[in-house]
Amino acid sequence: MSTLLEVNDLCVDYITLNGRVRAVNNVSFTIAEGEILGLAGESGCGKSTIAYALMRLHRPPALISGGKILFAGRNILDFDDEALRRFRWKDTSMVFQSAMSCLNPVKTIEYQFYDIFTAHNVVANRQESIERAKELLRIVDIPEGRLFDYPHQFSGGMRQRVVIAMALALKPRLLIMDEPTTALDVVIQREILQKVYELKQQFNFSVLFITHDLSLMVEFCDRIGIMYSGQLVEVSDSKAILQQPLHPYTFGLGNAFPTLTGELKVMVGIPGTPLDLSNVPPGCRFAGRCFKASAQCHRVEPALIPQAGRGQVACHQPLPLPTLPETLVKRCSQL
Amino acid sequence: MLAEALHESQWVPDRQITLEAKDLTIDFAKAKSSLFGPRSYLRALNGLSFKMYDHHCLAVVGESGCGKSTSARIATKIHKATSGSMSYKGQNIDDIVSSQALRDYRRDVQMVFQDPFGSLNPLHTIRYHLERPLNIYFNITSRSEMEDRLEAILTQVGLTPAKEVLEKFPHQLSGGQRQRVFLGKTLAIGAHVILADEPTSMLDVSIRIGVLNLMNQMKQEMGKSFMYITHDIATARYIAEDTMVLYCGHMVEWGNTEEITQNPQHPYTQLLLAAVPDPSRSIHDKLPTHRSLETPMWSPQSKGCPYAARCPQAQAACTEYLPETTEIAPEHFIRCHLFA
């Protein structure tokens, strides 16, 4: 599998009255073709900021202040306006959290599809646009007859499907999903994600999936990146990440979800509160809440280093683990 | 640790009943479509019955729009039920009209809201938020007694150092801390019954458990009676002894939480449990068959079981008659024609 997206040392700052606040600090990761990468983390960790940066949607006072984003070898940050316009939606598209806030409430869905097609000059006339739109609705299981409805006439789950259909309209190579199902209930959430998985198998696009629900991510994603306070602290195979976490934060997160089956035990979560990004202490950002922080952890910031056969972690004392089964070792060594 | 450690109260004998609902039904009037036509109603709750006890938590589980918040709003007298009754310690709450009786009721029954960012007035300090209830309900005059009380409350909810937290404004605290302040407020009021409407769904994952543990502690050590409204059934299993599954304003399955979560019998409960994200499963696991339709809007004239349109095992009787309650196992009740 070749690499589709390579992010190197990305930094995003927010300018405030009191100076700069670094929301994303030297984040590097890759997404291969046809892979689903998940970015997990809590509020303020910077995952949505990264998603916006990948499409250069940031407006002042947010600034991309460093790093490179290589999409199929070209650095997005160097694109001029025209190249950026062609890049957006054709190479990468995005599904946002709230469908109602990205659909125009006073235009029919058909018009909004037409808008997309004509903006990128892929249809000759309105009739062709309608045909293509109907086909897109079909692949997300929405009856064709609803093409001429307005957004408010759809239920929450159907609206999100329409948004996904629009995001796939130009057959992008990377689909970024920013908390797409957080506002929907579990049954619809599962149906939508199963559908996205099917479409990914069919069209072979990659997915960057952002959410705070780690259990959902383990089910849906191939690899998972855990973010904390603007930094990537662990990247691991999704099936291994909860059973054999590398970073103490991942371990804490795994211990924060009450289970539906199995033994009922008292869970502790992670004590303390997230960092104030305008006031970052030296050393590892998680040291204040870590159960095994040493003196070195409070002095020196750990870098994201690959662990043989397992994944990458930014920790001075990554968690030990028993021997992994063969199949998992093989998967992890391809990371 | 065994399940009993979390749910110690299961073994508490002679539990006192706090809130009890019998056949609660509420209709909301919809806007009339024409000036002279009949007025149409939306039936938000249909025949709800439950019991809440001391040292006990009842979880109300369902998707959004199923009416779970409405039952809490009836209990806090924001809405008035159309039929059926709700009683507190044996007395029908509709009979509580005198201002003194109403004050006593409000002191005992309080609500915790979903949005930690909206439930505290942003212009008042935490001190103000906690002093008001102490002033209204306990008439504390001495300054030192007030300070002691405030510090005690903040320590109980785990917000230390108390002196610093008191002077802060809500926007200076995190979501989890705000929910703790709100729970502290219910303690300050002296509430006995706490209706928590999705208290953790807008909080960070690592903070949720802390708030749930606090609620568990309040339940076990102080004997509070909780109603925990949520769409996340795994957290219901964590803190609630009893669970009630709602669909479209109707109770479909209810009883002991372990029974319901480990051995669901109603098709809707089975669908819900199969859809919950579980790290040990895979996204490819198919959901139990169901027709992917929207939740119906129930009106007083609607007939039959609300789940009939989606249920793969629907029979003729399902579209005609609302099923009766059946006890299929000790502390496990269901409303389904498959078991009638």
Added chain:
Amino acid sequence: MNTVLTTSWFRLKEFFLNNPKAAIGIVLVLGVCILCFFAPLFTDYLPNARIARPHEAPSAEHILGTTRMGRDVWSQVIYGGRISILVGLVAGIFVMFMAMVVGISAGYFGGIVDNILSFLTNVVMVIPSLPLMLVLASYLDQVSPLVIAIIIGATSWPFGARVIRAQTLSIRNRDFIHAAEVMGESKKRMVFFEVMPNMLAILGSSFISTVIYAIMTEATLEFIGLGDPLSVTWGVMLYNAQQTSAIRIGAWWEILAPSMALASLAIGLALINFSIDEISNPKLRAQKIMAKFRREQAKENKRHKAQAEGKTGSEMVGGAV
């Protein structure tokens, strides 16, 4: 409440340093007010005294010249300002009081109270205010500025009431209001301590807009002749200037002086209004932050360039954004 005051003082100081618009606005308004209310300190002549030859151009003795009747224009401006400002304030307070009572009650209590008050608001709003003022003014013959203030007040409150009602409705449905009700607060306390504090920005902004409107409308009414020509206000000064064909004669100072006074006061108040908007609207604040950032970046770049030029060619300063 102690903490609210101390934090407010610090916020106030920061406010002035970070908001040039507010600073200029406040200086203008305070400047005009001080000149007008401490007028005897700034001029020796009384506004109605004929002390010089008519239509004299500005000179060292009469810095703004004289009118047709030989009165000192500068004295007229600063004494006349008192009445204009007071009229604006009285009308403003009257309007705000009516608008708040009607708006907050309609928004907070809802139901039939809302229906009645909204109906009342709509009826009064639809009545054309300027013709009504003209009719009333001409019916009452010559009206004193106070009467004009009352007339303006009685016809302009509906606009403010609508805005305040909308804002109250949006605050009404927030969780903390429900929480306070469920806790058992009395309705009076709810309105004054929970709802109103959250509306201070819009109340302040509405008040300032109303004052500007009242001052301008009063000047307008007097200019078209409905005021009392014997009183000394900026509007009457303009009326007199018009009547005596000041422009044709070339006595530009007679028109300019009251106009500049009106403009200064109005601009000052408007600048204060913009600052209030900037505080409550995050988008405008973002623009301000970016402007400050770019200024600082430009300074940094200039400094680096100066350093680089001062150093030998082999050393380069990097680090662009």
